[in-house]
Amino acid sequence: MSGIYIHIPFCKKKCGYCDFYSIRLCKDSQLLDNFFLALNKEIVNKSYLFKNQTVETIYFGGGTPSLVPFHYLENVYKTFADNYHLSNNIECTLEINPEQATDQYFSELKASGFVNRLSTGFQSMDNDCLKFLGRCHTVDDNYRYLDLCKKYGFNNFSVDYIFGYEMLTLKEIERSFKIFTDLKIPHISAYSLGIEQGTSFYLKLRKGEINVIDDDDYVQQFRLVHNLLTSAGYEHYEISNYSLPEKYSRHNTNYWNFVPYLGFGPSAHSYYDNTRSWNIRDVRKYCDMVSRGELSFEQEQLSLRDRFNEYIMLSLRMHRGIDLKHLHNEFSEFENEFYHNIKDKKISRYLVEDNGFVRLNLDGLIISDTIISELFS
Numbered sequence: 001m002s003g004i005y006i007h008i009p010f011c012k013k014k015c016g017y018c019d020f021y022s023i024r025l026c027k028d029s030q031l032l033d034n035f036f037l038a039l040n041k042e043i044v045n046k047s048y049l050f051k052n053q054t055v056e057t058i059y060f061g062g063g064t065p066s067l068v069p070f071h072y073l074e075n076v077y078k079t080f081a082d083n084y085h086l087s088n089n090i091e092c093t094l095e096i097n098p099e100q101a102t103d104q105y106f107s108e109l110k111a112s113g114f115v116n117r118l119s120t121g122f123q124s125m126d127n128d129c130l131k132f133l134g135r136c137h138t139v140d141d142n143y144r145y146l147d148l149c150k151k152y153g154f155n156n157f158s159v160d161y162i163f164g165y166e167m168l169t170l171k172e173i174e175r176s177f178k179i180f181t182d183l184k185i186p187h188i189s190a191y192s193l194g195i196e197q198g199t200s201f202y203l204k205l206r207k208g209e210i211n212v213i214d215d216d217d218y219v220q221q222f223r224l225v226h227n228l229l230t231s232a233g234y235e236h237y238e239i240s241n242y243s244l245p246e247k248y249s250r251h252n253t254n255y256w257n258f259v260p261y262l263g264f265g266p267s268a269h270s271y272y273d274n275t276r277s278w279n280i281r282d283v284r285k286y287c288d289m290v291s292r293g294e295l296s297f298e299q300e301q302l303s304l305r306d307r308f309n310e311y312i313m314l315s316l317r318m319h320r321g322i323d324l325k326h327l328h329n330e331f332s333e334f335e336n337e338f339y340h341n342i343k344d345k346k347i348s349r350y351l352v353e354d355n356g357f358v359r360l361n362l363d364g365l366i367i368s369d370t371i372i373s374e375l376f377s
């Protein structure tokens with residue numbers, strides 16, 4: 001079992017909060033051709049790494065994959081089909097931005113037949129909030145996207161939503177999630193706004209043009225999102241992810257379960273044979289290196305301690321939590337340390353032990369970063 005991630009590094013413009021690697025797509029069609037030439041070459045070159053693997057999931061992310069003409073993506077999928085063993089039951093997800101949701105795009109998508117799951121960044125159902133976040137679309141685009149999903153029979157799709165900022169009101173959250181739950185959107189990723197170095201929000205924060213949300217307001221927003229979705233029948237299966245039954249993301253769940261994956265394109269990460277590697281974060285350098293036949297990535301071998309730390313961190317993000325049997329079988333030398341640390345009074349009240357698993361309760365999920373850093377301090 002394994003996964004594939006493809007990073008398409010082009011966007012129309014940079015959103016204020018985004019620190020994913022992408023550049024503005026200009027009319028430089030030569031760069032687009034060079035990029036896809038390099039990408040297809042990287043796919044072929046790395047196929048030996050997965051020669052004994054069956055690929056269960058493929059994820060076209062970015063950047064904005066829906067910004068490039070669709071035939072490029074179709075060709076990429078074909079390169080995978082020709083060089084890898086793809087499962088008959090593959091989950092193939094494509095990120096589409098709402099402003100690119102047109103009848104023509106959806107009809108191409110449907111005709112091609114290889115994409116069976118969609119993911120889109122609505123981020124808000126309020127035009128003022130969308131403007132604040134620096135998005136290129138409006139609420140009307142979000143609705144058009146939903147109509148097209150219905151018209152073309154895409155019933156496995158996810159919508160991203162951002163909360164955790166000052167101008168967002170509880171009333172607005174209630175209104176948005178009422179729309180989502182009434183429409184039975186199968187999967188919702190609700191992320192809290194992070195202000196990362198290198199983003200335009202970071203500069204605005206330093207200049208005092210925006211503020212970080214107050215802690216109490218953040219907790220209220222997190223709780224409200226959680227309550228609205230879980231009371232409507234959504235499973236809160238990971239800190240930021242909620243799904244209706246059977247509609248969880250297989251691709252992301254595999255990341256959190258340490259299933260090997262290969263990443264393609266600039267800045268993409270890979271994990272296999274206890275090794276993490278990451279591609280260069282520059283599309284032109286990426287193209288040059290791949291065309292010269294050079295590996296465009298750096299890598300590090302994970303020690304047992306690294307793997308233990310990652311296992312704890314990722315498992316605590318998930319509702320399922322830490323499997324104590326797995327901990328014993330794989331990381332027995334850190335077991336005493338683990339049990340000692342979770343008895344700490346600062347942490348223990350946020351943990352629940354249940355049927356051989358240890359997980360965070362809702363209060364713990366809200367401050368998971370603090371708890372995880374306490375666990376390792």
Ligand code: SF4
Nearest residue numbers: 011014015018062063
């Ligand atoms: S959030 Fe998405 S659309 Fe906006 S800049 Fe980042 S990758 Fe591009």
